[in-house]
Amino acid sequence: MATGSILVADDDSAIRTVLNQALSRAGYEVRLTSNAATLWRWVAQGDGDLVITDVIMPDENAFDLLPRIKKVRPELPVIVMSAQNTFMTAIRASERGAYEYLPKPFDLKELISIIGRALAEPKTRALAASGDDNGDNIPLVGRSPAMQEIYRVLARLMQTDLTVMIAGESGTGKELVARALHDYGKRRAGPFVAINMAAIPRDLIESELFGHEKGAFTGAASRSAGRFEQAEGGTLFLDEIGDMPMDAQTRLLRVLQQGEYTTVGGRTPIKTDVRIVAASNKDLRQLINQGLFREDLFFRLNVVPIRLPPLRERTEDVPDLVRHFFLQAEKQGLPSKQIEQAAVERLKRYRWPGNVRELENLVRRLAALYPQDVITANLIDQELSTPASAPAESETSDEDDLSGSVERFLNKYFGGYGDALPPPGLYHRILKEVEYPLIGAALAATRGNQIKAAELLGVNRNTLRKKIRDLDIQVIRSSR
Numbered sequence: 432m433a434t435g436s437i438l439v440a441d442d443d444s445a446i447r448t449v450l451n452q453a454l455s456r457a458g459y460e461v462r463l464t465s466n467a468a469t470l471w472r473w474v475a476q477g478d479g480d481l482v483i484t485d486v487i488m489p490d491e492n493a494f495d496l497l498p499r500i501k502k503v504r505p506e507l508p509v510i511v512m513s514a515q516n517t518f519m520t521a522i523r524a525s526e527r528g529a530y531e532y533l534p535k536p537f538d539l540k541e542l543i544s545i546i547g548r549a550l551a552e553p554k555t556r557a558l559a560a561s562g563d564d565n566g567d568n569i570p571l572v573g574r575s576p577a578m579q580e581i582y583r584v585l586a587r588l589m590q591t592d593l594t595v596m597i598a599g600e601s602g603t604g605k606e607l608v609a610r611a612l613h614d615y616g617k618r619r620a621g622p623f624v625a626i627n628m629a630a631i632p633r634d635l636i637e638s639e640l641f642g643h644e645k646g647a648f649t650g651a652a653s654r655s656a657g658r659f660e661q662a663e664g665g666t667l668f669l670d671e672i673g674d675m676p677m678d679a680q681t682r683l684l685r686v687l688q689q690g691e692y693t694t695v696g697g698r699t700p701i702k703t704d705v706r707i708v709a710a711s712n713k714d715l716r717q718l719i720n721q722g723l724f725r726e727d728l729f730f731r732l733n734v735v736p737i738r739l740p741p742l743r744e745r746t747e748d749v750p751d752l753v754r755h756f757f758l759q760a761e762k763q764g765l766p767s768k769q770i771e772q773a774a775v776e777r778l779k780r781y782r783w784p785g786n787v788r789e790l791e792n793l794v795r796r797l798a799a800l801y802p803q804d805v806i807t808a809n810l811i812d813q814e815l816s817t818p819a820s821a822p823a824e825s826e827t828s829d830e831d832d833l834s835g836s837v838e839r840f841l842n843k844y845f846g847g848y849g850d851a852l853p854p855p856g857l858y859h860r861i862l863k864e865v866e867y868p869l870i871g872a873a874l875a876a877t878r879g880n881q882i883k884a885a886e887l888l889g890v891n892r893n894t895l896r897k898k899i900r901d902l903d904i905q906v907i908r909s910s911r
């Protein structure tokens with residue numbers, strides 16, 4: 432049976448009751464209060480082995496109270512609960528010295544295990560208060576359970592130098608997460624340097640990373656600093672790491688093992704103090720099986736893996752993201768827009784093959800190009816059913832270009848697997864992605880007239896009706 436005394440502060444009596452029951456059953460002595468003043472009195476007089484507190488209490492915000500608690504009892508673990516569930520809540524909790532941040536609603540079993548861990552490991556994980564509070568500058572948007580889990584991992588990682596590997600499809604926010612790790616971490620005063628392996632000619636990658644000496648190869652007219660040197664004291668973000676050539680991988684592995692490197696053409700080892708964050712939208716395990724990626728390097732990089740889910744797996748984030756991108760557009764001087772709820776619903780149902788980047792591009796286009804103040808569902812249907820919704824491509828639309836865009840579309844499914852095959856079930860996945868915008872476009876073109884839309888598509892009316900039902904397409908009829 433567990434032992435220890437836990438102080439619980441929450442103005443919600445239902446939460447107090449639930450916590451009281453669960454914690455008492457687990458063997459803890461529990462003291463409950465609805466306000467910050469009582470909690471502070473208990474802490475100041477030395478009571479309790481651990482605190483669980485809500486953020487917003489009637490008399491004081493836990494974020495204001497936390498630094499005072501940490502000053503008088505730095506070793507006391509404080510678990511912060513919040514229903515706000517944003518990136519900034521997780522970061523604030525972490526910055527102000529919370530042991531752990533728990534988004535509400537939470538799993539009681541998980542809470543009990545966190546408490547066990549906190550009490551078993553008496554040294555505090557309190558994080559130094561940073562003082563700078565970029566309240567407006569919200570880097571990561573989205574409150575889906577998947578994103579909340581990521582915020583918690585990030586909050587825990589902020590004061591560490593651990594190597595992080597971020598996996599996720601293109602446009603899911605991998606670089607943004609890498610930047611957040613840097614901007615809110617202990618290296619924030621140092622540089623953040625990013626390098627994309629896929630964007631640099633393969634034979635130049637080593638010299639880009641490690642720098643080169645004068646005359647090291649044809650064209651090396653003078654000594655040049657590499658990204659490691661540029662990132663000294665800060666963070667180096669290695670994007671698309673799966674595209675790194677083998678020789679460069681071997682060299683990188685040596686840096687991770689020994690903490691030093693030599694420039695191309697150089698002999699003297701140079702010590703390096705750089706935090707590495709790597710990212711890949713390819714399956715690195717598959718690359719390892721194909722002999723294209725070193726397994727030992729993978730293990731060195733994959734110390735803390737973070738997987739960013741595609742947007743279609745967290746569509747509850749779409750409304751927040753849409754609002755965020757419209758606000759950003761407004762800040763850049765574009766006209767402000769309203770968006771119909773039905774239009775947001777349409778956006779939630781789209782599959783977003785280009786993920787958040789595609790949504791961001793769409794919102795920017797809507798803000799910049801459309802004269803209407805209100806973005807309607809019809810407009811969204813049109814936008815999502817035209818090739819323009821594909822990530823920016825500048826070609827015009829004759830026959831050749833159309834076949835090009837089909838190729839690009841299919842490449843999304845077939846590309847990125849090297850010599851391996853994509854996961855099975857392609858036919859239905861591709862069909863599903865095409866069907867929804869196709870039917871939406873036919874309905875938009877016929878102003879919601881299902882008979883005309885069926886004719887236009889060349890399918891039976893009942894087939895169309897069934898598709899509309901199965902795909903949950905909202906038909907809006909307009910009379911004009």
Ligand SMILES: Nc1ncnc2c1ncn2[C@@H]1O[C@H](COP(=O)(O)OP(=O)(O)OP(=O)(O)O)[C@@H](O)[C@H]1O
Pocket residue numbers: 570571572573599600601602603604605606607608670712755787788791
């Ligand atoms: N959670 C988020 N909140 C706000 N903006 C986001 C979020 N995720 C992604 N974005 C925005 O979407 C765009 C794409 O993000 P980012 O470049 O980080 O993706 P990526 O996964 O690194 O893509 P790639 O693999 O193609 O390099 C950026 O403009 C970024 O600001």
